[in-house]
Amino acid sequence: MRIKIGNGLLPLNLLVILLIVLIIVSPSSILRIVLGLPLVLFFSGYTLGLVLFPKQEGIDSIERVALSFGVSLAVVPLIGLILNYTPWGITLESMLYSIASFIFVVSIVAWVRRKRLSEGERFDIELRFSLPGWGGSTWDKVLSVVMVVVILGALGTLGYAIAAPRVERFTEFYILGIEGKVGDYPEELVVGEEGKANVGIVNREHVTMSYRVEVMVNGVKNTDMGPVVLSHEEEWEGEVSFVLGTVGEKQKVEFLLYKQGQTEVCQSLLLWVDVTE
Numbered sequence: 001m002r003i004k005i006g007n008g009l010l011p012l013n014l015l016v017i018l019l020i021v022l023i024i025v026s027p028s029s030i031l032r033i034v035l036g037l038p039l040v041l042f043f044s045g046y047t048l049g050l051v052l053f054p055k056q057e058g059i060d061s062i063e064r065v066a067l068s069f070g071v072s073l074a075v076v077p078l079i080g081l082i083l084n085y086t087p088w089g090i091t092l093e094s095m096l097y098s099i100a101s102f103i104f105v106v107s108i109v110a111w112v113r114r115k116r117l118s119e120g121e122r123f124d125i126e127l128r129f130s131l132p133g134w135g136g137s138t139w140d141k142v143l144s145v146v147m148v149v150v151i152l153g154a155l156g157t158l159g160y161a162i163a164a165p166r167v168e169r170f171t172e173f174y175i176l177g178i179e180g181k182v183g184d185y186p187e188e189l190v191v192g193e194e195g196k197a198n199v200g201i202v203n204r205e206h207v208t209m210s211y212r213v214e215v216m217v218n219g220v221k222n223t224d225m226g227p228v229v230l231s232h233e234e235e236w237e238g239e240v241s242f243v244l245g246t247v248g249e250k251q252k253v254e255f256l257l258y259k260q261g262q263t264e265v266c267q268s269l270l271l272w273v274d275v276t277e
Contacts, residue, residue, distance in 0.1 A: 007050055007054075007110070007114060007122070007123050007124060007125060008046075008125050009047070009050065009107050009110060009111060012043060012046070012047070012103075012107070013103065013104060013107055015038075015043075016039065016043060016100050016103055016104075017100070019035050019036070019038065019039060020039075020096050020097075020100055022035050023035050023036055023092075023096060024092075024093070024096070032092075036096075039096070039099050039100075039103075040072065040076050040099070041069060041072050041073070042068050042069060042072055043072070043099075043103055044071070044072045044075045044076060044099055044102055044103055044106070045067065045068035045069060045070065045071030045072030045073070045074075045075060046064075046068040046072075047103050047106040047107050047110055048071050048075065048106050049064055049067050049068050049071060050106075050107075050110035050113075050114070050123065051106055051109050051110045051113060053067075053123070054110065054113040054114050054117060054122065054123060055117060055121050055122070055123060056120075056121060056122065056123045056124065057121075062143070064123075075102065076099060079095070079098050079099060079102060080095065082098075083095065083098060168204070169204065169205045169206055170204050170205070171201065171202065171203060171204060171205060171209070171211070171257070171259070171266060171267065172200070172201065172202035172204065173199075173200070173201055173255075173257045173266070173267040173269065174199075174200045174269070175197050175198065175199055175200070175255055175269050175271070176197065176198040176200065176237075177197065177198070178196045178197060178198060178239070180198060180237075185197060185271055186271070186273060187271075187272075187273060187274065188273070188274045188275075188276070189244055189273055189274070189275050189276075190275070190276055190277070191244065191245060191246065191247055191275055191276070191277055192243060192244075192245065193243070193244075194241050194242070194243055195241065195242050195243070195244065195253070195273065196239060196240070196241045197239075197240060197255075197271070198237055198238070198239055198240075199213055199225075199237065199238055199239075199240050199255060200235065200236065200237045201213075201228060201230065201235070201236050201237075201257070202230075202233075202234075202235045202236075203230040203231065203232055203233065203234050203235075204232070204233070205232065206232050207232060208229065208230065208231045208232065209229070209230055209259060209260060210226075210227045210228065210229045210230075210259070210260035211226055211227065211228045211229075211230065211257060211258065211259060211260070211266075212224065212225070212226035212227055212228070212257075212258045212260075213225050213226055213228075213240065213255060213256065213257055213258075214255075214256040214258070215240060215242045215253065215254070215255055215256075216252075216253070216254040216256060217242055217243075217244055217251065217252070217253055217254075218246075218251055218252055219252070222242045222243065222253075223240065223241065223242055225238060225240055226258075227260070240255070244273060244275045246275065247275050247276060247277055248274075248275055249274045249275075250272045250273075250274065251272070251273050251274070251275055252270065252271075252272060253270070253271040253272075253273055254268055254269070254270055255268065255269040255270070255271075256268050
């Protein structure tokens with residue numbers, strides 16, 4: 001039994017509107033990803049495919065589905081690239097509205113091209129109550145199964161990568177001269193003179209962290225500061241001072257960074273200072 005439902009443009013555009021509303025109001029990021037997958041992976045490529053191939057002949061159903069995925073994966077990054085150079089930038093709302101606008105405009109073009117064709121030439125979706133491609137040769141059956149497996153595998157891999165992305169967690173640690181410039185460090189001091197520098201910490205750990213800084217002179221603790229509590233992406237700079245009590249060249253001044261609850265050094269920075277009488 002076969003049922004023709006046209007090329008699916010009307011229900012597809014209605015579904016686009018529904019998905020956008022659900023994504024915007026959804027409080028769950030995982031649900032937003034799941035709802036957004038059809039927009040990103042299929043809809044834009046499918047509508048553009050209807051513009052390129054409005055006729056029933058020339059491309060079969062499996063090829064049309066594969067083309068829809070491939071074209072979508074090319075169109076959506078291009079939309080993001082264009083948005084990156086606009087005042088709106090790349091945000092959830094700007095991407096949703098841009099993809100939806102692309103689908104709506106291309107759908108109109110596809111509808112115009114379809115209207116110019118006769119009834120017999122137009123591409124129509126047929127619902128069959130049997131396995132697709134199962135009435136052909138053995139090779140057709142194998143090819144259909146392979147295409148379905150590849151598409152499902154690609155969707156599963158992409159869905160997992162989006163739902164559980166690899167998050168880079170690290171802390172930036174740096175020192176500057178007292179004037180806030182790179183290279184403006186205390187390189188020569190008199191015995192007992194106070195050396196000063198600015199220490200900077202940037203939290204990229206995606207959680208709130210507490211830090212502590214120790215200053216070691218020739219392996220001996222000289223001073224410390226902290227705790228410094230920073231939320232994700234928060235930056236802190238503070239002045240730290242140290243005193244060298246012996247004469248000598250190339251005396252080692254270490255700046256050691258510790259994370260909350262850790263006894264091992266997270267990062268270390270080093271200055272060499274000459275000390276005279």
